[in-house]
Amino acid sequence: MTASAGLYVHLPYCRSRCGYCAFVVSTDDSSRGEYLDALVREAALLAPEAGGSRFDSLYLGGGTPSLVPSDELGRLLAGLRGSFLFEDDSEVTLEANPEDVTVQLRDVWIRAGIRRVSLGVQSLQDAELSAVGRRHDAAGALRALDRLAGAGLSISADLILGLPGQSAHAFRGNVEGVCAAGVDHLSIYLLETEKSRAIEDDRRAHPERYLSDDEQADAWLEAGETLAARGFTHYEISNWARPGREARHNVKYWTRAPTLGLGVSAHELWRERRRANVSALSAYLMSIRDGRRPLALDRPVSDGEATRERIVLGLRLSRGIPAAEVESWIGQQGDPRLPGDYADWRAGGVLTQEEGRLRFTEHGFLVSNEVLCRFV
Numbered sequence: 001m002t003a004s005a006g007l008y009v010h011l012p013y014c015r016s017r018c019g020y021c022a023f024v025v026s027t028d029d030s031s032r033g034e035y036l037d038a039l040v041r042e043a044a045l046l047a048p049e050a051g052g053s054r055f056d057s058l059y060l061g062g063g064t065p066s067l068v069p070s071d072e073l074g075r076l077l078a079g080l081r082g083s084f085l086f087e088d089d090s091e092v093t094l095e096a097n098p099e100d101v102t103v104q105l106r107d108v109w110i111r112a113g114i115r116r117v118s119l120g121v122q123s124l125q126d127a128e129l130s131a132v133g134r135r136h137d138a139a140g141a142l143r144a145l146d147r148l149a150g151a152g153l154s155i156s157a158d159l160i161l162g163l164p165g166q167s168a169h170a171f172r173g174n175v176e177g178v179c180a181a182g183v184d185h186l187s188i189y190l191l192e193t194e195k196s197r198a199i200e201d202d203r204r205a206h207p208e209r210y211l212s213d214d215e216q217a218d219a220w221l222e223a224g225e226t227l228a229a230r231g232f233t234h235y236e237i238s239n240w241a242r243p244g245r246e247a248r249h250n251v252k253y254w255t256r257a258p259t260l261g262l263g264v265s266a267h268e269l270w271r272e273r274r275r276a277n278v279s280a281l282s283a284y285l286m287s288i289r290d291g292r293r294p295l296a297l298d299r300p301v302s303d304g305e306a307t308r309e310r311i312v313l314g315l316r317l318s319r320g321i322p323a324a325e326v327e328s329w330i331g332q333q334g335d336p337r338l339p340g341d342y343a344d345w346r347a348g349g350v351l352t353q354e355e356g357r358l359r360f361t362e363h364g365f366l367v368s369n370e371v372l373c374r375f376v
Contacts, residue, residue, distance in 0.1 A: 004056035004087060006252040007080065009039060010065040010263030012281065019132040020160070022195040024265040024279045025063050031281065035263075036072055038288040040079030042262050047083040049270070050082055050260065056087040057249035066096035070108040075111055080262075091248040093118055093156075098144035100135040106147055116247075118187075119144060123170075124177040131164040132199070145181035148176040154245055156185035161216055161223075163191055163203060164209050168219045171211075175223045179230050184245035188223060190216065193252050217366050224362060237316050237365050254313045256306070264294075272301045296297055312372050320359025329375070337372060345371060 013029045034220075058080065068076070077092075094109060101119070109117070114341075123129050124138040148155050152355035156374040157178045161171055178186060193200045203210050211219065224234055232240040236254060239247065252259050261268040265279040276297040278284050287294035301309070307329055313320035330338050345351045350371060360368055 003257050005050070005053050005258040006057040006059065006249045007055050007084060008061060008249070008259060008261045008263075008266055008268070009057045009063040009070060009076075009080070010063065010261070010266045012264055013067055015063045015064065015135060016133060018134060019196050019199055020191055022192070024281075025064065026281055029067070031285065035281070036068070036076050038077060038285055039262050040083075040313070041288050041291075042293065043080050043083040045291070046260060046262070050084055052085065053258070054085045054087055055090065057091045057093070057252065058086065059091075059093045059249040061095050064097050065094050065107075066100035067090060070105065070112070070208055073109075074112050091116055091154075093247070093249060095120065096144075098141040101144035103147050106151055106153075110151060110153065114153070116156065117148055117169050118156040118158065118185075118247075119148070119183075121157045121174075121178060122160045123166070124174045125166070125170050128163040128166050128170065132160075134185075142177070142181060145178070145183065149182040154185065154246055155183045156187065156245075156247065156369050157181075158184045158189065160191050161219060162193075162211055164199065166211060168211065168215055168222075172222065172226070175226050179227070179232075185206045185239070185241040185247060186227065186232065188220065188240075189238055190220075220366065221362060222314065229299070233318070234362070235318050237360075251317075254316050254348070256309055256313060269301070272306065274299060274301055277368060283373070297338065308375055311375050315358070315360060315368070315372060318359060320357040323353050323356055323358040326358050341374060 004220055012023075012025045012035075014025045014027055015031055017025060046324060065073075092113050095118045096116045101117075119141075120131070121141045122134055124141060126137045129137060141372055145155065145157070159171075159174050159178065175186070175188075183196075191199070193203045205348050224240070227240045228234070231242055233243065234240050235246050236250075238334070239250070241247070253347050256269060258270055259268050260270055261275075261277065263277065264284040265277055267274070267276045274297065275295055278287070278294045278296045284294045305324070311326055311329060327342075342351075345364070346353070349361055350367060351358055352361050352364075353359075360371075364371070
């Protein structure tokens with residue numbers, strides 16, 4: 001295995017569950033101490049398989065990793081470094097909520113080796129934050145960004161487009177506000193209302209509170225123009241970064257680089273096997289107590305599946321993938337409609353080819369789901 005690998009660690013504990021959240025989280029932290037110990041033991045179980053592989057990214061996701069007390073976080077990181085070989089310049093990312101960020105905690109994170117903080121801003125409008133159960137307000141988000149700025153960290157922020165009561169004007173202000181706060185990286189996600197019964201019911205009862213599909217598309221394109229004017233590159237469907245600040249760990253997923261995952265519900269790709277841990281916290285802990293990896297999925301990836309993944313994941317990136325690989329795959333499928341669809345996507349400006357690489361146009365990204373589902 002020649003490419004440097006990535007390690008994802010899931011920390012599921014939260015103070016409360018946000019209205020749009022579909023991740024595996026727990027608002028009961030009574031098991032946190034045992035869980036952190038279990039992560040270190042799971043790392044030790046994986047260490048022989050990792051062998052001499054070197055890692056250059058570590059992503060602490062959740063949940064709310066910024067809730068983990070500093071001494072416990074330090075022990076976790078030390079345990080991980082005791083099982084895996086990390087490059088000196090590894091990208092170590094911590095997800096954080098704005099209400100957790102203090103100057104003192106920021107300095108502790110830096111001393112522990114955190115180099116990148118991904119902050120769940122979501123909005124800079126108090127009404128939008130309240131509508132989905134966020135604990136911070138706009139002032140708190142800006143305060144957190146200010147505390148992180150200038151400390152040598154790479155700062156990423158998340159925003160959500162399509163929140164209840166959000167206007168296009170307000171979303172424009174959110175984008176401009178986080179740019180002015182000095183972030184290096186911005187992720188913009190569309191609100192998936194179907195993942196929350198309460199939000200979906202509200203959308204059906206009060207559609208006037210939600211931007212239409214066309215309004216969301218216009219706001220998303222305008223955001224891209226705003227970010228480009230401020231020196232950001234649109235490198236993946238939902239992600240923009242200043243030069244050299246792309247999320248190294250996440251790019252591994254889109255390029256099928258080797259990754260390991262620790263913790264409840266964690267996924268990984270290792271030596272062409274896709275594996276996933278159980279999503280029940282109690283089952284995860286029981287398995288680790290028994291000295292076993294808590295796998296719910298463990299299967300090989302066939303050559304055909306790997307090709308499809310390279311296409312579907314690679315097209316998420318603005319650099320795209322070799323057009324010849326896509327056209328060869330289409331020619332092998334025996335689907336009489338697919339060659340015509342492919343020609344239509346090219347002619348209609350959804351896909352474009354430059355220097356032998358096929359990629360989505362900016363407008364093409366807006367319909368990427370409809371295109372990518374044809375390759376699955």
